[in-house]
Amino acid sequence: MTKALVILSGGQDSTTALFWAKKQFDEVETITFDYGQRHKIEIESAKKVAEIAGVPNKLVKITALEQLADNAMIQDKEIVINKLTGLPTTFVPGRNLIFVTLAAGYAYGKGIKDLILGVSQVDYSGYPDCRRETIKSLEKTISLGMDFEFIIHTPLIDKDKKETVLMAKEYGALDVMKYTHTCYKGQRPPCGECPACKLRAKGFMEAGIEDPILSI
């Protein structure tokens, strides 16, 4: 009996990763973090996606990131490039590290060793916590820190948005895409104008598939 825990944001990538995981493991659970993100609609998306996938969804509220960061992903600020770091101001330092470590703590209590994270180092906006090298190091850190041999699976790590769309099709996650959330502006139907909407649209276009979200 294999079991895995998927970190589910409610976006396109983690949703695809969830449907991938459902084919790889006998039992799958999901965990979603409310970290003060701009758009609570993401959390509703995660809940709906988990419901459709027929898997439990644990929602965990993190207050700490709001207290630490002056950040466009959390606060309602314009998204610009930070001149110091070269990263967009949507970068929350250590966000994926925190998510995975908390997910690992939760998985530890349930005896689950397999964690699934839907990051890609292709379309990663330069976020250093989406790189394979970071994830590998994190896997070692959580395993040592809890004395438990975790494996962090990143099935999308080398995929661009087009390949992610094709993967969603392969694993039966196309229909559910209409409930996922991508738009930086928090709009539903999506604005179609923000960088996140444009990247998503490009992926569907290149895959030759119509995005179900456009029919809502």
Next chain:
Amino acid sequence: MTKALVILSGGQDSTTALFWAKKQFDEVETITFDYGQRHKIEIESAKKVAEIAGVPNKLVKITALEQLADNAMIQDKEIVINKLTGLPTTFVPGRNLIFVTLAAGYAYGKGIKDLILGVSQVDYSGYPDCRRETIKSLEKTISLGMDFEFIIHTPLIDKDKKETVLMAKEYGALDVMKYTHTCYKGQRPPCGECPACKLRAKGFMEAGIEDPILSI
């Protein structure tokens, strides 16, 4: 101008580490986590210690650990050994990993690369997140994850409680020890009977120094 951030719990070890850091760096700040620990008196201790040391103290509330763990360090439960893991039920999976990663996120925003953590792998109750190997791996993970070359200093890592007491004396942290908190029962003056009180008393006795906390 060198700057460091000390993770300050309000206990004996992190207080000693703070006074050590004050001798090594031009400027020192502290960060304390309210993670739902049994005894809020720890947080008051941290505040008082930082005040006496003349350094800023940032308090960050973490709600996530309470939501994840069924744990004697957080909830008011009897402390026993978990038969599955062999660890006391005061073990919060990944606690130090979370603290250091959040501290690193905070330090990142301030351009601080040096983090100080008062863990010891000698008197560590078997907690795997106090081992040098874990801390080294974590240092690499946060550096990769934020693309910033952090150093995690652990000046107490190889010290037992006797040596920690002697170190506190060397760095002028003896007087402030009266404000630190150690007792698992949350009592002040300390109960003197719990494992934490006994370990502390043993350290002072072996160092041939009277614990200032006994005179309050």
